[in-house]
Amino acid sequence: MKADCRLYLVTPPALEPAAFAVQLAAALDAGDVACVQLRLKDVDDDTVRRAIDVLRPVVQSREVAFILNDHPRLAKETGCDGVHVGQSDTPYREARKIVGAEAIVGVTCHDSRHLAMEAGEDGADYVAFGAFFPTGTKQVEHHATPDVLTWWQEMMEIPCVAIGGITPDNCGDLVRAGADFLAVVSSVWQHPDGPAAAVKAFTKAIAEA
Numbered sequence: 355m356k357a358d359c360r361l362y363l364v365t366p367p368a369l370e371p372a373a374f375a376v377q378l379a380a381a382l383d384a385g386d387v388a389c390v391q392l393r394l395k396d397v398d399d400d401t402v403r404r405a406i407d408v409l410r411p412v413v414q415s416r417e418v419a420f421i422l423n424d425h426p427r428l429a430k431e432t433g434c435d436g437v438h439v440g441q442s443d444t445p446y447r448e449a450r451k452i453v454g455a456e457a458i459v460g461v462t463c464h465d466s467r468h469l470a471m472e473a474g475e476d477g478a479d480y481v482a483f484g485a486f487f488p489t490g491t492k493q494v495e496h497h498a499t500p501d502v503l504t505w506w507q508e509m510m511e512i513p514c515v516a517i518g519g520i521t522p523d524n525c526g527d528l529v530r531a532g533a534d535f536l537a538v539v540s541s542v543w544q545h546p547d548g549p550a551a552a553v554k555a556f557t558k559a560i561a562e563a
């Protein structure tokens with residue numbers, strides 16, 4: 355068992371903030387969630403701001419970190435706890451300058467040990483590997499295998515996040531391999547019994563891994 359692996363919820367690709375806030379609160383109240391990433395693609399900044407205004411208090415009032423995907427300036431401006439940047443986004447060092455030393459900055463490293471070492475040496479708060487399983491949420495070009503998590507865990511103190519197609523049924527190998535966080539979208543928001551049931555199922559699967 356690796357009890358210190360925690361859930362990292364990423365929001366669904368499209369959401370209506372007020373309605374989604376109810377789902378989000380139910381998910382957060384159902385089990386142990388370390389952070390929530392707001393991930394809205396192809397929308398304007400005001401749409402992102404409106405979603406942040408509604409969702410950030412739901413998350414932060416529960417002592418859960420609220421991370422914004424892709425937009426370091428908006429993260430800083432709106433009081434998010436941090437930002438997640440990918441390899442085609444604002445580079446890590448620039449993002450860090452924008453959000454400041456205290457904020458969380460996470461970096462997508464795909465399946466690359468080199469990118470992860472670079473991000474770690476630069477000061478990233480976590481590195482994200484994936485996709486581990488097929489996913490319909492994003493078109494992915496990179497596929498990771500659990501050994502990268504074990505390699506990272508043995509070398510580095512910086513936490514690693516696993517992402518891509520993760521479900522309560524398939525997460526055990528990632529937990530045992532050393533993932534500090536499981537980042538999940540569809541298996542939570544599209545769970546047939548709702549997001550709270552999904553969080554409970556993940557909590558059980560992590561504890562039993």
Ligand SMILES: Cc1ncc(COP(=O)(O)OP(=O)(O)O)c(N)n1
Binds near residue numbers: 364393443482517
């Ligand atoms: C935790 C986490 N890991 C990876 C990603 C993917 O980031 P990126 O490669 O920039 O792709 P988009 O999510 O921006 O489409 C992520 N968002 N979160």
Ligand SMILES: Cc1ncsc1CCOP(=O)(O)O
Binds near residue numbers: 541
């Ligand atoms: C954003 C992202 N980056 C790599 S896979 C992915 C999508 C993860 O979504 P899901 O948990 O639904 O597979």
Ligand SMILES: [Mg+2]
Binds near residue numbers: 424
């Ligand atoms: Mg991105």
